[in-house]
Amino acid sequence: MENELELFATTAMGLESVAASELKKLGYEQLTVENGKITFPGKLIDISRTNLWLRTADRIRLKIGSFKAMTFDSLFEQTKALPWAEFLPANAAFPVTGKSHQSQLHSVPDCQAIVKKAIVESMKQHYATDWFAEDGPMFKIQVALDKDVATLSIDTSGEGLHKRGYRQLHNQAPLKETLASAMILLSRWTPDRPFVDPFCGSGTLPIEAAMIGQNIAPGFNRSFVSEQWPFFHQKEWEKAREEVEDLANYQQSLMILGSDIDHQMIELSEHNAAEAGFSGLIDFKQMQVADFTTSQEHGCMIGNPPYGERMGDLEQIKQICRDLGELFRRYETWSFYFISSFADFESCFGRKVSKKRKLYNGRIRTDYYQYFGRKHPFTDNTKR
Template sequence: MANEWDLIVTTAMGLESVAADELRKLGYNSLTVENGRITFPAQAIDICRTNLWLRTADRIRLKVGAFRAITFDSLFEQTKALPWAEILPENAAFPVTGKSHKSILHSVPDCQAIVKKAIVESLKQHYHKEWFTEDGPQYKIQIALEKDVATLSIDTSGDGLHKRGYRQLHNLAPLKETLASAMILLSRWTPDRPFADPFCGSGTIPIEAAMIGQNIAPGFNRSFVSENWPLFQADEWGRARAEADDLANYNQPLNIIGSDIDHKMIELSEHNAREAGFSGLITFKQMQVADFTTRQESGCLIGNPPYGQRMGDLQQIEGICRDLGQLFKKYDTWSFYLISSFEEFETSFGRKATKKRKLYNGRIRTDYYQYFGRKHPQKEASQPVE
């Protein structure tokens, strides 16, 4: 493999800056941040590290090339000229997917077929073969056209990075693990502070908090499609996993509580926490939000209350928001972070948020309401990220 390639980190809209901050903390600084993606130069080992460590990214893609293409001939010739044989082994399986936006070449099936044919021709010249079995490792290639610029990339992740491996079972309106992590990272919660989620559902937010608190790489317990690629040196994935294991702090004490009004959700949360390796480390309780009590100071409450589109009626949602507002008054050293599409959230809560941030929960446009608690005189509470 070449010494250096560009990697494309894809994200949900609104999470680009959070993922970019993650990348900087991993030591990557030459970042180009655009809508829904971040591009940066990297080496093979960085494919391993970013897949293992990024909490808020959707996928890691290996960029093969980008160029302007307004004719099918141009698309074919420029695709053929890219260094496919440096990446694809002789027996590679390489299906091609595509998308086109505001481009002259708008027929996605035609673009896919042309890219496939161009790659085959390139490999023929290198391997001196007329036929390829495609029975080896998978390299899922994407042709993405945006305003007549074609970007060709290969998915290195396989399943989306939100699939950590612990949540085989979930509730009817699950919050993606990547969004849950983003909510926690934006709060700047640290594991020395108490943490609560009063709408825990299948346990995603508390489990992601535990992974962050103990610095456990979110991809540590899953596999990736690129692990089967021969372009890596024999020990690169092993070295990346060993590094992740060394950096984890499995002995870090955690004070994390998840609660839900539905006892079935508590059973589901406990099951998922066991799958994630946090059995006994996270406390789950059945109770409604109004019954939340604590004697601890400077905690962090993060939650995903019902929106109305999927569950609950308007009156119920207004009542929940009022209950949350009352809790914030009662526990004024705690900071509250709540995601909702309910437009009257602040009115029902009883006050304007200290800060508001637009996020997308799937296709639902939401606001992330952030209420900063009063600083405890003996303990400075961490301030959220801008």
Template sequence: MANQLDLIVTTAMGLESVAAEELKKLGYDRLTVENGKITFSAQPVDICRTNLWMRTADRIRLKVGEFKALTFDSLFEQTKALPWADFLPENANFPVTGKSHKSVLHSVPDCQAIVKKAIVESMKKHYHKEWFTEDGPQYKIQIALNKDIAALSIDTSGDGLHKRGYRQLHNIAPLKETLASAMILLSRWTPDRPFVDPFCGSGTLPIEAAMIGQNIAPGFNRSFVSENWPLFQDGEWNRAREEADNLANYDQQLNIMGSDIDHKMIELSEHNALEAGFSGLITFKQMQVADFTSKQESGCMIGNPPYGERMGDLKQIEGISRDLGQLFKKYETWSFYFISSFEDFESFFGRKATKKRKLYNGRIRTDYYQYFGRKYPIRQETES
């Protein structure tokens, strides 16, 4: 395989710029940012680094080729012409998935079958074989058609990157780890400041904050499908993990608290914090949001309050929004950040957000309401 690769970082809608900022901090530049994805040139070791370090990305994909395809014959021939043997070993297990949007070739099953056949023909020519056992490492190939442009890529992650490995148990409507990280990164919270999540549920926001605060790579305690690829024969994965371990600041003191009105959620959060390695470092407390008190200055409250039919009735949502507004008045040096699909959130909170950003919680379109505290450095806040 060539040393120079094209990687695609996929994200949820609305998180592209946050993920791009992460990539820049990891040292990558010349990024091409589009809806739901970021493309950039990289080396093989960067597959390891990005999978380990990206907090807000869904997956890291290896781009094989891209071309216009208006007929099945064109799709077959152009797929066959790509250098598949540079990526797939002789015994590769390569299932093909697909999707099509606003394209002439709209039958996804047909496109998948054609791509699979074309890859087999390409490999026959290179390996001089008529049959492939497919009993080796997995290379999950995707054919994605968008406005007649066919993009072929290989998944390097396996399970989605939101699966950090610590949340074996969760509540009914959990906040995705990648979205939780994005909310924290957008707040510009730093580990020297208090952090509070008054609706902690299964503990995702406090745990993600702890990982950010101690600079722990979110993928450090999980595995990735590409770890088994022959491409990585020179210890790239081991070196990337050693780098992540060396960069972590396990001694960083943290002041993080999660609370919830449901004692079962507190037990769940404590269990997940233990799995994540933060037992005793994060405080969890059963409490309704109106009872929150603190003598500390310049704290950061980030939360996912109940909203929608799935998570609470309208009166409850209105009451919680009012309670949050009262806290903001009481704690003038604190900054408050809440994600909600409740359209009247600002009205019941009692004031317009300093800044508002559209985000998607799964398929639910939400707004991220940001209220900046009086003494918090405005110079940093406006960067988000």
């Protein structure tokens, strides 16, 4: 299959521009950025590359078609007309999920059933059979209706892209890997600078920083559902994985510290770092925020402090914010970045934020507080 495909990367709200920047860095220029997704043209190899390399996307989906559908008959006929047999083999398993937003066809179960029936009818005509066992490779199909426009797509990722394969164990309030990567990329941190996470939990931020620092593709240690698709030649995946190996910089030295007040979190972080291949490359230390000291300059502190939604009492949170503000005043060349839903974060920190960005930690609406330190004399950090 050498024809150009239409692909889109889905993201959490607020991360679209970060994922778009990642795609541009990978060489994709024809991007259409919308709420929760970035659409781009590509070939089979690009399904492999984007699944392996994108740090902030949730999934890569293959678009089969899009059309206006205001009646069930219209949804059925236009779905049936799409070239499903070009993608689905006769033994394909093809469950259908759906969602509807501001559309006349608002019953998602009905839309799913109609799309499923339409695909079956389309495949009956092509394969000249009335029965499909669905015991072959998986093709998860989605019908998404938005303002009466139906988009039919197939998930190429399988498990969400935040599943890197290293975090088998985590704490009760884990930071999603995709969000952690976005926080790091937004900070413009580079591997020649110190990196500190004073609330490391299960180690997600330090591990994602190490992967970014050594240019290790986040999908290098996992599999993807599209690897099993018959029209997808294994050479495409082999080529993409060779690129991952060639571009990794395992010799890049790192100055990464993760600390936490809970010794069990330190043990958990060390375990996850070892699973990711960073045993001994990331330092973990049991320590409270106020005890942090350093002689290094131009470092980057990024963290997800407790903010009352799931843990910690109000006075504890206020004290943590004051401690962070004191560190900022003490280390004027360092930059500080914290995600929080605590409304009084800025006032307790004691300094007006340099920049603030709305992000979502799961379903929790948060702000990403960014405090820029004094610039390195040899680095231009004006474009943050």
